[in-house]
Amino acid sequence: MRIAESVVNGRSNREIAGEMRVTQRTVEFHITNIYRKLGISRRVQLPDALTRLSERDSDPR
Structure with missing residues (x-):
């Protein structure tokens, strides 16, 4: 992280x-492992992918 x-x-x-x-x-x-786990291929995609991950982890469902 x-x-x-x-x-x-x-x-x-x-x-x-x-x-x-x-x-x-x-x-x-x-x-490389971070990109693979998040399903991205470029540095510029990382902020959005981390935001989605954070939102998913904070979802109370």
Whole structure:
């Protein structure tokens, strides 16, 4: 979730890797998995996908 939030906040993979003290490849791996799980293929789709996920999780049904 921290990586997804960093992407939404406009940080590059390199910046995220530096902040989290991991390799860029690790960040890419996690972003690929995030995209797969959310059914998206581009960075610009991430904010909407996270909003839908949040709304779904907060639905009391």
